[in-house]
Amino acid sequence: MPGMSCRIDAAAISSPPATAAPLPDALAWIDHEIDTLRTAGLERPARVRDGRQGAEVCLDGRTLLNFGANNYLGYAGDVRLTKAASKGSCAEGFGAGASPLVSGHSLAHEQLEQAIASLLDVETALVFPSGFAANTATIAALVGPDDFIASDARNHASIIDGCRLSRARVGIYPHRDLTALDALLKGARTARRRLIATDTLFSMDGTIAPLADLAALARTHDAMLLVDEAHATGVFGQRGGGLVEQTATADGVHVRVGTLSKALGAAGGFVAGNAKLIHWLRHTARAWIFSTAHPPGVAAAATRAIGLLAEEPERRVDLLTRAADFWSALRHYELDTGETESQIVPVIVGAPQAAVALSEQLADAGFFVPAIRPPSVPHGRSLVRVSLSWLHEPHDLRRLAEAIARHAT
Template sequence: MGYLDDLASDIDGWKRDGRYRKIKVWESGSDTWMTLNGRRILQMSSNNYLGLTHHPKLKEAASQAIDKYGVGSGSVRTITGTLDIHEELEIELATFKGTEAALVFQSGFTTNQGALSSILGPDDVVISDELNHASIIDGIRLTKASRKIYAHKDMDQLEAVLKETQHHRKRVVVTDGVFSMDGDIAPLPAIVQLAETYDAIVYVDDAHASGVLGKNGKGSTDHFGLHGRVHIQIGTLSKAIGAVGGYVAGAQLLKEHLIHTARPFLFSTSQPPAVAATCLAAIRVLQGSADLVTRLWDNANDFRTQLKQLGFDTGASETPIIPIIVGDPARTMRFSDRLLEAGIFAQGIVYPTVAMDKGRVRLIVTAQHTKEDLAFALNALQQVGREFGLIS
């Protein structure tokens, strides 16, 4: 059939460019060391920042929820799919984030789609950092608002856009808290100051800052001490929290509006009760101790320093996301494959996810990596890096 020929042509092109990837099927759960084709591999690409996927309190909470509620919620939230465990999670999230309210969605991706498409109308303008996540880009595409892009973290350009968009009913500045491909942190204090000067709304996606930045992992707003000055905080339950889902934290009126207008919320079955219970347990673990977050940052800072000392280009990284910039897409993927041969899984990321000449393997350091794990990784990276001429 003709359409299959078109698909095959696309796939052949990706193969010629070295960008084609088969999905790897892992034979063990998300952990520091995982099994692939019967072989133990050091995992350096997982978003399981704090290692909570195997935390005994989370596993116990999931098991108890299944016994009490069963395996599914049976409906969307607005019919019979809001159980008391969902409400309890939202109350706890709001307390954790320091906001009036929180609303949980089925994924972080759908959270951005639902929130942006609900709060933006044809008389509004959304102003977005050029390196924002794909879910933000797709959420913006679902709106009829005017769209403006500012160069990555360029506050002069952001101010110029804010000045020229004063005729719009509402101006919404959207940024990631931590940028997922480079591991750098948004200049949130400067963004907030400009937004206050030009009467704009600040919308921060903390997918990679949830459980990572701020006291006990409360996120970028807490990290910079900006409580009450960031209007909309987006969080994920799928990365450091160890389960799956997303949420909006903000005003009670915002929550009520989203309940009535956010299509992913309205038309998707709610989280299984075991997932909601798991997320609730994770938030309580974070509230109870900062040890995991402290260990995460100690590991990340030490590892990044040693990579730089070896001569690797780690770009703008300042978080546990640490890219090694390679450049050419095909060479990047060969580097990733060679690391796998050496016992490390470090995902190659190439165009169109990043610029054509900015291919990289993205390393993610977690709280669960031991000093021995990271020494093993550094040794393999040094060996393979020399083979590829990335370091001397």
């Protein structure tokens, strides 16, 4: 790999020994559980990264082409964000010091919320410490035990946990199945409130939710529609406003959740919508009320990244063009890429052990492509997940497609 130096000594990194010092009795059950995971091919490594996320990444002492980050536009390692973070930290101090409700909401956070609202063309926005917190807190603030949530079977864990936290009755509809969703909502007529919750761009499949149809069903059944744009913000839409912008469905979507941690290269989550919604969340969203605001420098970096979306629209165009070429090449090799339509390209191999083996073979060939296994994907659908970035050159993608074809078939 060209030029990246790596300070990690691979030999110094090792898995924890199977027979470590005896655990206190109360935790002895963990040994058994981990053994079970290992046997099923589901044990997960803890890798150490050295240096910035870029086209390449140094992991556990190996420098590899990086297809494992959600750094879609290349901003996670961009020095312009580092400088903005540093300026924001110097102005407002590093730590936020309190929850936003108390005194943690700095001028940098206020500017970020205005930048998000302007990007998404909504009245206002609320920033959370993470996208995960935004989903869990918002869902639990919108519905309770007398209510009903319809949730896509492939939704992200943070939506699933938000549903659990809310204690609402939850109906899970098969991925993007509108007929099943319609039936679920018909059966929930007597619920006090109804909420449809969906990712817009599904994080493990690269598939896209049918937003116009979901909005129509929400209208028919007097339901709220919450969408999670975590992987679409910055990538889709003419201005980078996500799939709601791209499909012109803003009028039918009541709650837009997103994250600043993926294409925007920073950290934190947000909810965007009308003033009434955000006013309610300020009184009820527990992760906003009871958790320290994320550092002001991080907010400043995220605001800078939103500015870059307007300055560098070519990045999202290039990314999606190259993604289409890439998944076409994989399909040409008759690999199973599911129904992706985005910069997230799964190669579905089935068994967890097969996904791990493919990931390891790709690493030996110089590519970092993580294996994704249950519970992140359903049983029988383990895969390697290729996350494309604007930083990748077309010839890198051709080489990767050839390597996957060589090792997966």
